[in-house]
Amino acid sequence: xxxxxxxxxxRAQICEEVRPGPSxxxxxxxxxxxxxxxxxxxxxxxxxxxxxxxxxxxxxxxRTKYTDEEYRNEIKRWLLNENEALNSVLSFIERIxxxxxxxxxxxxxxxxxxxxxSLDKMFETQQNHIFYLATPPSVYLEIIRRLGQFELTKxxxxxxxxxxxxxxxxxxxxxAIELDKELHKYLKESQVYRIDHYLGKETVQNIMMLxxxxxxxxxxxxxxxxxxxxITVAETLGIEHRAGYFEQAGLLRxxxxxxxxxxxxxxxxxxxxxxxxxSVRDEKTKLLKSIRMYDTYEIDKYFVRGxxxxxxxxxxxxxxYREERNVNPNSYVETFVAGKFLIDNWRWSxxxxxxxxxxxxxxxxxxxxxxxxxxxHSIFFKNNVELEQNVLILNIQPDEGFSLKIQxxxxxxxxxxxxxxxxxxxNEFFNFKGPDAYERLLLDAMVGDQTLFVRxxxxxxxxxxxxxxxxxxxxxxxxxxLFYEAGSWGPKEANxxxxxxxxxxxxxxxxxxxEDGF
Ligand SMILES: NC(=O)C1=CN([C@@H]2O[C@H](COP(=O)(O)OP(=O)(O)OC[C@H]3O[C@@H](n4cnc5c(N)ncnc54)[C@H](OP(=O)(O)O)[C@@H]3O)[C@@H](O)[C@H]2O)C=CC1
Ligand SMILES: O=C1O[C@H](COP(=O)(O)O)[C@@H](O)[C@H](O)[C@H]1O
Numbered sequence: 001x002x003x004x005x006x007x008x009x010x011r012a013q014i015c016e017e018v019r020p021g022p023s024x025x026x027x028x029x030x031x032x033x034x035x036x037x038x039x040x041x042x043x044x045x046x047x048x049x050x051x052x053x054x055x056x057x058x059x060x061x062x063r064t065k066y067t068d069e070e071y072r073n074e075i076k077r078w079l080l081n082e083n084e085a086l087n088s089v090l091s092f093i094e095r096i097x098x099x100x101x102x103x104x105x106x107x108x109x110x111x112x113x114x115x116x117x118s119l120d121k122m123f124e125t126q127q128n129h130i131f132y133l134a135t136p137p138s139v140y141l142e143i144i145r146r147l148g149q150f151e152l153t154k155x156x157x158x159x160x161x162x163x164x165x166x167x168x169x170x171x172x173x174x175x176a177i178e179l180d181k182e183l184h185k186y187l188k189e190s191q192v193y194r195i196d197h198y199l200g201k202e203t204v205q206n207i208m209m210l211x212x213x214x215x216x217x218x219x220x221x222x223x224x225x226x227x228x229x230x231i232t233v234a235e236t237l238g239i240e241h242r243a244g245y246f247e248q249a250g251l252l253r254x255x256x257x258x259x260x261x262x263x264x265x266x267x268x269x270x271x272x273x274x275x276x277x278x279s280v281r282d283e284k285t286k287l288l289k290s291i292r293m294y295d296t297y298e299i300d301k302y303f304v305r306g307x308x309x310x311x312x313x314x315x316x317x318x319x320x321y322r323e324e325r326n327v328n329p330n331s332y333v334e335t336f337v338a339g340k341f342l343i344d345n346w347r348w349s350x351x352x353x354x355x356x357x358x359x360x361x362x363x364x365x366x367x368x369x370x371x372x373x374x375x376x377h378s379i380f381f382k383n384n385v386e387l388e389q390n391v392l393i394l395n396i397q398p399d400e401g402f403s404l405k406i407q408x409x410x411x412x413x414x415x416x417x418x419x420x421x422x423x424x425x426x427n428e429f430f431n432f433k434g435p436d437a438y439e440r441l442l443l444d445a446m447v448g449d450q451t452l453f454v455r456x457x458x459x460x461x462x463x464x465x466x467x468x469x470x471x472x473x474x475x476x477x478x479x480x481x482l483f484y485e486a487g488s489w490g491p492k493e494a495n496x497x498x499x500x501x502x503x504x505x506x507x508x509x510x511x512x513x514x515e516d517g518f
Contacts, residue, residue, distance in 0.1 A: 020446035022055035022125040024116070028143055029135035030060025030071070030098065033241070034166065036078050038197075039134060042438035044079060047092050051443060055124045059115060060098040061108070062135075071098035095123070103135070103142045109150040116152070120159075127159025130193075130445055134166055136245070141182055148186030155191070164193040164445055167258050168249060169454075172470055173463040180456055193445050194454040198259040200437030202426060203400045205452070207266045207368075208280075210394070210402070217392075218271070220372070222347045227389060229353045230369040230506055231263050233396075234361040236313050238486070239335070243326035250333045252305070252466055252473075255357040261288070261462045262454070263396075264353055267368055268343055277451035281458065288461035290345040299472050300480060304493045306336035308360040311486030318360060318486045332478040335359040338494035340501075354498050356505070360486035366396035369506050380417060388419050391506070400434060401425040 025043065027035055046052045060071055072093040079089045099115055101108030120127050131147060133140050144163065147153050153161050163183075170176025183192060198204055211217055220226070233255060239246040246254065262284075269287040272279040294302055309320035322329050336358030343353065372390040380387065391405040401424045408420040427433055444452055473480070482491035489505075498505055 017051055017443070018447050019051055020053050020443065021128070022053050022123070023128050023130060023446045024057050024059065024119065024123070024125045025130045025132055025442070025446075026059045026061060026112075026116070027132045027134055028061045028103070028139075029133070031062040031064040031066070032134055034134045035060070036075075038436070038438045039132065039442075040075055040078065041082065042436050042442055044084065044089075044092055045435060045439050046443060048088055053446070055126070057095045057097060057119050057123045057125065059112075059119065060096065061100070061112065062098075063100060063102060065100045066098050068097050072096050103139045103146070106146070109146045109152070113150055113152065125159070129159065130162045130164060132164045132166075137166070137168055137170075140165060141179060144183055144186055153186045153191065160191075160448070161187075162191050162193055162445055162448070163187060164195050164441075166195055168253055169194055169459055170463065171248065171253065173460065173467040176460060176463045180460070184456075189456055190450070192453075192456070193441075193450060194456075194459055195441055196258045196262055196452075196454050197437040197441065198262055198396075199452040199454075200440040201396055201400070202434040203394055203396045203402070204263065204266065205440070206402075207263075207394060212271050221370075223349045223351050225372055226351050227371050227373045228351060228501075228503060229264075229267060230371065231260060231267075231353065231355045231367075232369075232505070232508060233260065233357040233366040234363060234489075234508065235357075235359050236361060236364045238308070238318060238321070238360050239324055239327070241325075243324055246335075247327060247331060247333055250470075250473075251335055251337050251357060251359065252470060256337060256339070256355070257462050257466055258454070260355050260357055261465070263368060264291075264341060264355065265458075267370070268348060268353070270347070275451070277449060280451050281455045285455070285457045285461065287343070287345075288458055288465070290343050290348075291465055292342040292344050293465060294468065296468060296472055299469055302341075302497075303337065303339040303469060304482065304491060304497050305334035305473060305480065306358065306482040306484045306491040306494070307331075307333065308335050308358075308486040309483045311360070311488065313360055313362075313487040320486065321360075330478075332473075332481050334473065334481065336361070336484060336490045336494070338490065338497055340497060352501060352503075354503075354505070356490065356494060358484075358490050362487055362489055363508070364398065365508050367506075367508070368394040368396070370394075371506075380415065387417065393506075395425075399425045399427065401427075401429075 027039060029035060043052070043058060066074065075096060076089055076093055080086065097115065097119060099111050101111060116129065119125070129152065133143060135143065153163070155161050170179045211221060265284045265287050269283040272283045307321050310323065311318060321327060321335050322331055338354070338356035341353040341355060343351070370392040374389055375387055378387050387407055388405070393403045395401050395403065403421050403423040405419050405421050407417045410416040410418040441452060482493050484491040495505065
């Protein structure tokens with residue numbers, strides 16, 4: 001009995017959300033898309049759930065001129081548009097302030113110092129500051145240098161100073177290292193929170209729970225039982241208003257350097273010694289070191305890149321990438337990538353990880369599929385009829401959850417097998433829509449938990465892996481770029497990539513549907 005009580009007490013303690021101590025969030029780029037669409041709604045959601053500390057304020061910084069009042073009105077309008085209740089919105093915006101200026105101008109940082117001093121006193125936030133860089137990456141360094149020069153990154157005056165940095169972190173290995181080096185002149189690694197919003201998604205966090213809190217999966221989580229792993233992040237959206245960014249980035253930087261590689265890492269890493277952030281991040285790093293680097297001549301064999309042309313998505317005609325506003329009509333930037341990754345360690349020897357992601361595909365769906373080997377000997381059918389392989393699917397979106405495909409007897413007939421899907425959907429089971437990824441991550445930054453943020457070495461290793469590919473594509477320009485119709489599943493060569501190994505991509509046509517939300 002005592003044991004049981006102990007167990008449930010521990011569970012309650014684990015489940016309980018830790019409300020952070022006094023905190024402030026200072027957003028650079030506060031007039032931008034990310035701030036309005038993701039950051040403000042997530043901070044507001046935390047406010048409504050009473051997960052923000054009582055001693056809290058938010059300070060927006062950008063070049064656009066607003067008074068506090070005008071900025072609050074913008075936020076009010078935005079939140080009311082999202083059907084939020086007026087009363088909550090009004091009490092939330094009382095904690096919001098705004099200053100404007102140019103990032104390369106000392107007077108902005110003097111003003112910032114003064115504002116922080118007075119707000120820290122007013123809200124008793126004990127000089128605890130989280131600086132969120134939600135600006136274009138080109139100004140990250142400038143902001144960090146100035147914060148450093150104005151001693152806003154120093155922690156010895158009582159409070160903490162943390163910096164959340166949005167992706168992309170650099171544009172290749174060299175620039176990422178350079179940015180990191182400069183950053184570390186002013187900040188210790190424990191102050192740096194490199195955000196990857198996929199790590200805040202419920203199913204993504206659940207990968208570790210599923211693997212390491214159950215006995216049934218881990219013993220078969222290896223080359224002996226797993227045939228291949230497929231990770232798909234398909235979007236119906238194009239590049240929206242982000243042509244300026246996407247023309248520089250392309251899909252490999254936009255999705256693989258961060259989200260896709262992180263997903264692969266969580267599926268493939270060894271069990272960490274504990275849930276401590278350093279243990280988890282050590283395992284991720286170890287795994288990243290085992291991913292095979294390809295020689296330049298192998299890249300075409302293992303990677304396919306494509307760009308969408310005009311087509312129909314969700315019944316609507318959409319322009320091709322080169323026809324999008326602010327895109328170079330001869331652009332050879334990729335909007336689709338499929339690749340085969342191999343992990344050179346004992347657990348994953350010979351197990352391919354097929355990854356694909358793309359814009360303007362047939363439907364929005366993200367999943368990780370663990371495809372198990374065939375049974376070694378089938379007693380069920382003569383004439384070599386193959387049994388379908390078991391598949392464990394971790395559904396990241398639209399319906400967060402997981403499903404297991406197994407073979408079962410079809411009722412009635414004497415001996416007919418069929419695939420049965422054991423389906424678990426978060427929303428249905430818990431009757432609760434999980435929080436947005438940014439809520440989780442902002443809360444973690446306030447309590448100082450870096451587990452779900454990307455450490456310097458992992459970020460570097462991901463760039464190391466992808467930079468040779470980026471270099472080759474940069475050299476090849478249009479050569480090797482394949483065109484696919486918007487509303488399809490990408491270039492047919494992506495199917496050939498996997499067919500060469502005698503496999504095929506999972507058919508995602510029939511899985512649940514939603515509109516893109518990002
Ligand atoms: N939007 C999204 O969905 C996602 C964005 N990100 C990352 O978050 C960051 C912000 O993205 P997002 O909000 O879309 O970006 P925006 O293009 O909306 O820019 C944010 C703000 O930065 C300021 N800004 C724009 N250009 C410059 C410039 N050249 N110099 C200084 N300031 C500038 C503008 O404010 P003002 O003119 O008032 O100064 C703008 O409101 C980027 O690093 C992006 O890669 C990451 C994941 C998703
Ligand atoms: O970081 C990014 O992610 C979104 C996809 O995010 P999701 O949560 O909607 O799956 C992608 O559209 C964007 O290009 C990329 O920068």
